[in-house]
Amino acid sequence: MAFLKEKKNLTEGSAGNEAQVVVASSNHAAGQNARNIPLIIAREYKARVQKRSFQVGTIILVVLVIVAAFVPTIIQLISSNSQSKIVVVNRASQVAGLEPVAYLDTQLNTTITATGQIQPTAPGKKKDFDIKAAQPGDLKSLQQQVRDGKLDGLLVINRAASGELNFEYFSNGSPTGATATRIQAATTQLNFLDKLGRLGIPQSQLNTLFQSPNLSVTSASDEKSGRSAEETGAATLVVTLGIILIFTTILQYGATVAQGAVEEKSNRIMEIMINAATPFQLMIGKIIGIGLAGLTQIAALAVAGVIAFLVQDPLKSVILGNATGGTRIDITGLSIGLLGLVVLYFILGFLLYGTLYAAVGSLISRQEDVQTALTPLTFLFMAGYFISLFSLGATDALWVKVLSFVPFFTPTLMLSRAGISNLAWWEVPASIVIMLISIVIFTWLAGRIYRAGVLMYGQKPSMGRLVKLALSR
Amino acid sequence: MALLIENISKSFANVQAVRNLSMQVEQGEIFGFLGPNGAGKTTTIRMILDIIRPDSGRITWNGAPVTEIPRKAWGYLPEERGLYPKMNVDDQLIFLARLYGMDKATVKRELDEWLERFQITTYRKKKVEELSKGNQQKVQFLATILHEPQILIMDEPFSGLDPVNVNLLKDAFLEMHRRGKTIIFSTHQMEQVEELCQNISIINKGQMVVEGSVRQVKRSAGRSVVRLALDNDPQIAWLDLVPGVSITKRRQDYVEFNLAAPATTDQILQAALQRGGHITLFELAEPSLNDIFIERVGGIAQPDVPVPAAPVETGMRR
Known part of the structure; x- marks a missing residue:
């Protein structure tokens, strides 16, 4: 990544007395990506996972998932006794x-x-x-x-x-x-x-x-999708939970990425880090490390959910004397495939949004400013979220199809489409390719902003500055 | 065999931070890099470290451009101190040393030795934020030297420490010197420069003002000062009337002045005796580095001095 030129022309007429310190991206540490990035990932991951708030939060969520999974059984238990x-x-x-x-x-x-x-x-x-x-x-x-x-x-x-x-x-x-x-x-x-x-x-x-x-009942929508009613039920559940999970996790851990960048600046560790590693390594390491912490939490919830689900039937037969009835959800290949898509789209979505969060974070020097600076990003993300929830009822609409290929909306929109309607074979692979390409582009742009941002203090980041820095030579 | 800085310049937006600066740091020496706040020291240091690139000019270490020097060769103690507050001392230092390419086992061995030496072994599993300021600074110092760099750049390494810890770090600093490291040392404490540095350079507004060995710099000030103390006449008021004498300091224990023609040291001594003075001190001294520093860069408005707060007066609402 040698796009640093000898002469940098950063003069801005309206810039006033600001000093834009753009870190050299091609210094000798740049040759150490293979060594430095894993080290930084490990540090970032440990720093999050060892936090008391992470551990307590994850335990609370796991308990909630288990309780939620048992609610139908509990209701059945109560009603069957009467x-x-x-x-x-x-x-x-x-x-x-x-x-x-x-x-x-x-x-x-x-x-x-x-x-x-x-x-x-x-x-x-x-x-x-x-x-x-x-x-x-x-x-x-x-x-x-x-x-x-x-x-x-x-x-x-x-x-x-x-x-x-x-x-x-x-x-x-x-x-x-x-x-x-x-x-x-x-x-x-x-x-x-x-x-x-x-x-x-x-x-x-x-x-x-x-x-x-002798009445036989067939659902027209099930016939169309070639799925049984149970499969559709499971798919809708997986998709809805998946969208909520992707949304909340990216929102939370994305903010953590921005906060991490600000922290390094505000406590001045950046001065040392910048000598040992490149801003690009710091940024990528931070995004991946924090993303893995988010993935750990999702995995803990998924494992808890699946286990709670699997013990339902044996448990029911013990306490109720029967194993059928209640909510019938069929875990089939379809919903397992969807779970895979949830994980995949979470990873892709996090990498994409993570670069944006990192870029914004690198331009802020005080913790107090993080929330304000992240507001535009949050709006962008909220839009995707609401469109996705709304689209659950209209997965075949043209505008949903089009938006599901827009990288910022793909993780949630394509997921809801995959769960609820039948996709052409190429749609998911195509959306993944589009996302990968945009991740590369946005990583590159964010990397440019990051190396200008990390040694810049006391200036408010604006969208204009973001664009200017990303595009400046 | 030296760090050679040749005609570097660097501008940010509309501020020229460094202009046409050249200097040479010999391998293995302690070099004093001095200048007032905002003189362009940090920018120069960052260019030496290849964190930012000069607009023009070149920097080489033993003939090779600094862009090709492995990061492991550099140790940087920035003026603005910072560590990960929630990481413990061990993890922090091992992480940084590994970024410089050291393997874990070697770092641990080195670390044991240094923590022992700095008397902070008991804190190694503590979070950095739980340490006292002095101990944090020791950790910061270790973060700079643990990977055995060839060139150390230390910005105010002894500031904010009590005398005991200053000695501890000074010993480590001199140990680095004995191990043949090249040290670029920046400070506002001129006594430390006189004590530790062979060569110095003073920059101001991004330009070289004074350079050379400490002795040369003092001599090149082009004058010597005389210190005189009379037991029965501490103020020595009559000195003001001697042509060629200009008083620079009137302290409780002596009076310091410059001599110029037609006055000579003999003449002053004679005059003092004639007036019945009891001479307790008569010394021909070089000016202190502090004096030279103030003389050469003092009185110049400094760019990043904060704007004074608006006067708080009643009825001054805006």
Whole structure:
């Protein structure tokens, strides 16, 4: 990288009395990239990872991830423990040749399969309703039991003089609650059967009347993408979490890069470092070292998340006695591929934004100015973030397609497109190539700013100065 | 065999920091590089270190341009001190020495020896920010010399230290000299220059003002001073009336003056005796480097003196 010329023409008419000290980039240390950059990466990495705030922060995040992963199981655990105890007092004897209590038991305890079929709850699994029969003479004491909360409901089946069935439901729950609604549906069926029975429809035909129809459900969007509903669910989850993770990590660690550059200037270690290494080495080492610290945190979260996810099913079978149900997410090749893309786009995005953060940081000399100076960058990044979240609903729109190839938006936008719609085979490789090229260009530009910035004190960085320094000979 | 600086110039924006500066530093010597604040010393040093490039002129070490000298050859103690505050002493020094290409085992061996010598072994696992200022400065000093550079450039190495630590660092400094290192030493403490340096140069406004060996510089001041003390007449008021005498200092313990024709030392001595003075000191001395420094660069407005704060007066609201 020998672009330093003997004569430097840095004169600016409006510059006033400022001294622009541009560090020679081709001095002898430049030949030591292979030795110095790894050393600087190691130092920067250690400096972040050994920080108490990093360790505590990572532990807190890991705990949050694990808790979040267990929430569905916990909810299921709570809901599965609630079994509605219903006592049925039958004063109508047989209904259409059926025993009403047994009929209600089978009708209320059903589950809906993934393909939309209604099936009776498999034997051995916990039923939603515990249905028991009782004698009409116990009515008073049963009502008292409901009042005391020992029973969830009391259903009385009567037959009026006209022959019509009528039902009395006595419970603590709301009349429009889930339990009451299901009781209502079951009693409606019972009433219907009874009427048909009295009209003389034979028993054998009545039996099949309420069998669930042979309905097969297919999602048009799943058909188009060739994915199952579970796969799409997993992909959306991975993409959403991936975008949030990429966004927060780059924002946080990018600011750390800028802060690191400012720190070296404000405590004047730069004076020594600049003798031992080149500004380019310092910048690259800092970006990569801090990026690796960010990656470490992401890896810790990912490992915690995957482990928490994998222990869900065994855990469920231990505490619930069953391993299915709840949120069904299928970890398939698709979502593993997406996880790979999350990591890849994080690395590329961090390298790209890292150069910008480093360049801005190198121009500031006081810690207090960091936030202000980073504001424009934060806006640029926020724009990409919001577009990405917004694009989750419109991944096929043309403007999303176009923007997903703009390097600053690629990491999040291309990710959401890859997760939600089907990409042509060349789109991801093309976006990676575009990003790599822009990383090289921006590293070069930022390197030029950095070597002018590191020995410059007391001047406010502006966009204009940034451009001027990057383009000055 | 020398560091040769030939006609270098450097401008920043509209400020010419160094103009047409030449000097020569012999291998193995302690060279005093002096000048007031803002004279262009730091800029010159940075050009010697090839951190920045001169607009014109060249700098060579033993015939090779400094751009081709490995970084390991240089040790730089900048005027503005700085270390990574959160790094411990060991990690910090090993990191810097390895950047200069030393292997870890060698650094550790060297480090043990030096920490022992500087009596800071117990602090080696402490963060730099937890050390006293004096100890921080010792660490900084080690950061400059640990990689065994050939040329040391030290800007105010002894400032801000107590006398005990000054001696400790001075010993290490002289040890470096004994090991044959070339040392370029910058300070505002002229006694230290007289004590340590063979050759000096004084620059001002980016230009050479005085150069040569300390003795030459003193002689070239072109005059000698006389110090006279009379036990019974501390002020020696009559000296003012002697033609050719100009008083430079009236101290409690002696009066210092320059002599010019027609006055001679004999004449002064005679006059003192005639007036019944009890002579306790009569000395013919060279002017101190301090005097020469002030005389040559003093009184010149310095570029980076901060603008005085606006007067705080009532009713001066803006």
